[in-house]
Amino acid sequence: MTKEQLVIEIERLLKEPSEKPQFNVCDRLPCKNGGFCKPIGTSDYSCECPQNTTGVNCEKVLVCTLNTCPINAECSISNYQILCTCKHGYVKNQTECEPYDECEHRKPCQNGGKCISLQAAAAVDVTSKLYRCECPRHTTGENCEVVLQCTPTSCSNNANCFVDNHQINCVCKSGFATDDQGDCTVKIRQAHVWGEPHYTTFDGLQYDYQGTCPYTLTKPCNYDIDPKFSIRAQNKVYNFDKRVSVVTWVELTIYGHTFKVHENLTLIVDGTIVSVPYQLFIPGDDKWKVKADISSGQMRITTREHIGKF
Template sequence: MALLEDKEKEIARYKRIVEESTCDVCNVNGVNPCQNNGTCVALPPDGTTQKFTCECPNNYAGDLCQTLVECKNDTCGTGATCTVFNHTTVCACPFGSTGDPTQACVYKTSTACISSDGLYTTFDGLTFSYAGTCKYYVTRSCNCDDFYVTSTNIIPENNKNISIPNQFTIYIYNQDLYINPSLILFYNNVPVNFPFYWPSAYNPLIKAEMVSGQVTIKIISLNVIVTFSKNQLCVALPHTEQFYGKDTMCGAFGNIDGDCTNDVVFENGTMIEAPADCSSPPQATVSAWVDSWIVPGENPTCIKGSMINSNMLS
């Protein structure tokens, strides 16, 4: 009888020790089983088994938060962005690009042209004709002078009602690239040979070349391409934040937002709504609009489009 009482007392003592103990499944000898600042959460007992789960920081995974989740060079496809979210890597194509982000992202582009027959097509598809010989901005950043393309036109002998480009200038990175009527390239007013690379051929930001009479200037870092051949000038711009948007690009090529009706924006900010079918606005409107983008200080002997349009009507 005394032996039984001793056993019961011993059992009671052990129960008291367990009840008063601060140890649990998430605190074994003062050690948190979860790694890398993970939070241990005790689960309801499963019979006699104590279980827990680890709530891991955003950039760790695994039962014990033992695995670092990070973006590496090969985590996502070419051109894609990588972020860590909810314990995993997430690949996405940047604004203005499309594709499978795990493979490759390609930027959408819009192209505007002046064709050799004098037809203008804006980035959003508005078409019109313009006759004038003053240097003007075909496209430029609306709110700063960090990028622009200008054109100087001639009036062909066989059609006095139009003008076609015969020289142009690109300004970017404080550098000036000019193609004259003889297709000679000038870099900051100094003639240079094709192919031309800036700042170096080893890691160029700009590349200019001429193949079969067509000049192509690529601003590699911005995915911008300008081509000029046989009095046809085209500019292709990507749908990045630098170029895409109603109030981002200005000039005779309009903006890039998929809406041709808001392309006719004068230098002073006045907008005249264009036809919804992207056909030409009235010629007087076109002449005044493009004239507003004539480069300040241009040769006073050049002929504005509005002057030619007035002579056509008289």
């Protein structure tokens, strides 16, 4: 390099600014307690702090102590701050947590229900309710909100409906009993007449009536029974021996008609001999009311209500 070239190079170096060494502000570890430092330009920074710390440099550690929150409050740390939350069954009133009486404030029980506070239980079990309702007998539901009422469809036919003990109850009317399907059907009881003649009553007692007058086998004791009916039997002297008699006919009266079955299996309806099988229909009803047939040498008369089968 010539002398002139050397002078030019020196002048060039003197004119160019010298490069300063690079410096990272986060190298000084300004963020405390596990905070993450993010440089801002070449001279500033910011700290991303853990949830349990606060401050510019995460220098303040948030800690729940016994005295951090008021009585009946629970302490927690979230979003870089200490939170005090009233326990189950308590409500915040300024800086305190006071018992919350849901019965007094919300009055949840309806239709005359009585509200019972469960504050003591709620303080022990956070899943428990703060109240319960003592409901009138004609209501139900958690808040007595359902009023129970009997409607035409509440019970099956032949049943009386009433409301008691927070439920709709169905009781079969007199003369009816609950079957396997829960419906009220005619209560079936059996009495028997046979031989010379022997009578077995509905309650299982046995009698031998040798007289030749008509005997009433059964009829309703209650005039409210519908349909009204009666069954009678007539004895006659057997083999000219007045000490012995046998049944000569049985008579069913129902729906205003009389059905008399004689010992020779003759059926007389309202005084007229009819052929068997036989069915009686009532005007305005397309279903039979009484039918008669012969099976295994016996006359059988059946009603829709199962009254009289012989």
